[in-house]
Amino acid sequence: FRWCPIRRKVYPENLPKVVDEADLPPLDVFICTADPYQEPPMEVVNTALSVLAFDYPSNKISVYVSDDGGSQMTLFALIQGSKFAKFWLSFCRKHDLSNRCPKVFFRDDSDHQLTSGISQEEFQNMKVSYEEMRTKVEHVMEQGCVGDDMLVNEEERQVFNQWKVNGFTRQDHPTVIQVLMESLKDVDVSGTSLPNLIYLSRQKSKHIHHNYKAGALNALIRVSAIMTSAPTVLCLDCDMYCNNPQAARLALCHLLDPIEGSKIAFVQFPQRYRGINPSDIYNNEFTRPYIINPEGLDGIGAVNCVGSGPFFNRKAFYGGPTESEVNIFPGFNGGLENALDGKTMGSKLTLEAASRVADCNYEQGTKWGLTLGFRYGSMVEDFFTAFRMQCEGWRSFKCNDGHLD
Numbered sequence: 001f002r003w004c005p006i007r008r009k010v011y012p013e014n015l016p017k018v019v020d021e022a023d024l025p026p027l028d029v030f031i032c033t034a035d036p037y038q039e040p041p042m043e044v045v046n047t048a049l050s051v052l053a054f055d056y057p058s059n060k061i062s063v064y065v066s067d068d069g070g071s072q073m074t075l076f077a078l079i080q081g082s083k084f085a086k087f088w089l090s091f092c093r094k095h096d097l098s099n100r101c102p103k104v105f106f107r108d109d110s111d112h113q114l115t116s117g118i119s120q121e122e123f124q125n126m127k128v129s130y131e132e133m134r135t136k137v138e139h140v141m142e143q144g145c146v147g148d149d150m151l152v153n154e155e156e157r158q159v160f161n162q163w164k165v166n167g168f169t170r171q172d173h174p175t176v177i178q179v180l181m182e183s184l185k186d187v188d189v190s191g192t193s194l195p196n197l198i199y200l201s202r203q204k205s206k207h208i209h210h211n212y213k214a215g216a217l218n219a220l221i222r223v224s225a226i227m228t229s230a231p232t233v234l235c236l237d238c239d240m241y242c243n244n245p246q247a248a249r250l251a252l253c254h255l256l257d258p259i260e261g262s263k264i265a266f267v268q269f270p271q272r273y274r275g276i277n278p279s280d281i282y283n284n285e286f287t288r289p290y291i292i293n294p295e296g297l298d299g300i301g302a303v304n305c306v307g308s309g310p311f312f313n314r315k316a317f318y319g320g321p322t323e324s325e326v327n328i329f330p331g332f333n334g335g336l337e338n339a340l341d342g343k344t345m346g347s348k349l350t351l352e353a354a355s356r357v358a359d360c361n362y363e364q365g366t367k368w369g370l371t372l373g374f375r376y377g378s379m380v381e382d383f384f385t386a387f388r389m390q391c392e393g394w395r396s397f398k399c400n401d402g403h404l405d
């Protein structure tokens with residue numbers, strides 16, 4: 001094991017030489033949450049908004065939120081987030097905001113000193129909409145459930161009726177899947193297509209092991225393969241918002257590289273933490289795993305995956321880099337072909353197929369968790385999966401420029 005530190009630099013301004021703006025690849029983003037009390041739904045919404053607002057063609061972004069907490073409050077928060085997104089995404093684009101996580105934007109810019117070119121009135125209106133959303137979500141959190149009075153129409157009531165079924169608990173419930181924004185139909189206030197936003201709470205049963213986050217991610221890999229199947233996949237913990245709207249373009253500088261690109265399983269951005277005391281006496285910045293080690297490991301093309309902030313090549317979930325035929329749905333007994341032809345992601349056929357692949361017994365008798373998707377059997381599924389991918393011949397790089405946290 002020999003250290004050969006590497007610091008790569010990317011030039012996103014050269015990306016158009018490799019790919020036209022219109023041909024940029026679609027991007028699927030997976031956000032995992034598991035408990036509405038430990039991971040407040042407003043944080044999940046903020047994380048989702050920070051990627052929905054990427055500086056990237058919005059009709060090519062699909063954000064999937066996996067909720068292992070099976071919480072109606074998290075879904076409620078995301079519905080409110082999708083309404084707010086109509087204003088927020090257009091606002092971010094119009095003013096080319098550098099920080100697109102609304103909570104951080106309003107906190108860091110609360111006195112409206114940092115941002116030029118935004119009128120006081122426009123700033124205040126946006127802040128009021130954000131605060132209204134936050135108040136609603138926090139009210140629901142205090143109540144511990146979504147009351148009828150918080151819902152605006154019959155459609156919303158039907159969605160939350162899914163929780164009224166007898167015996168619905170977070171450990172035992174059917175799959176809940178809701179398309180909250182659909183690019184083909186929905187537009188923001190400026191008339192631009194919105195990205196896709198999908199809520200998924202995979203089926204759970206007390207009798208079948210759910211394999212924690214790795215299980216959640218594998219359900220997301222399959223559901224997204226049916227709905228959008230983007231070649232690039234970003235994974236984020238729900239409490240790790242993205243603070244650089246250019247991140248997808250920076251990652252593509254590696255993944256679309258004509259020479260190295262097809263061998264790369266993922267590029268990993270560092271995790272960064274806020275609110276650390278200035279001298280960081282307890283090393284909460286985790287300099288070794290996020291700053292020192294990755295530079296050495298990059299030298300051998302084998303950077304660790306640290307769970308939040310990797311941009312994956314979807315193919316890496318299905319086998320080694322030289323495997324050509326990818327069987328996405330081993331063990332799926334028919335019916336899927338029609339679903340994949342479905343016109344819209346919200347169509348009945350597509351939703352039924354997506355729901356089937358999120359069944360808690362879908363993986364039985366398949367290679368999921370063994371050679372497919374995120375690997376099971378480790379407390380650190382991110383490190384372990386990356387290691388297995390590297391053993392198969394994949395390479396992985398650290399992304400130095402820009403930053404995700």
Ligand SMILES: O=c1ccn([C@@H]2O[C@H](COP(=O)(O)OP(=O)(O)O[C@H]3O[C@H](CO)[C@@H](O)[C@H](O)[C@H]3O)[C@@H](O)[C@H]2O)c(=O)[nH]1
Nearest residue numbers: 032033034068212213216237238306307308379380381382
């Ligand atoms: O059954 C579960 C358990 C956890 N999670 C989610 O997994 C993420 C990480 O879990 P957490 O308990 O926050 O672990 P950390 O130690 O904070 O996370 C670090 O370590 C994990 C294990 O290596 C990685 O998965 C993470 O990406 C990395 O940030 C969170 O978004 C959770 O919501 C699930 O979706 N389902």
Ligand SMILES: [Mn+2]
Nearest residue numbers: 237238239240
């Ligand atoms: Mn965490």
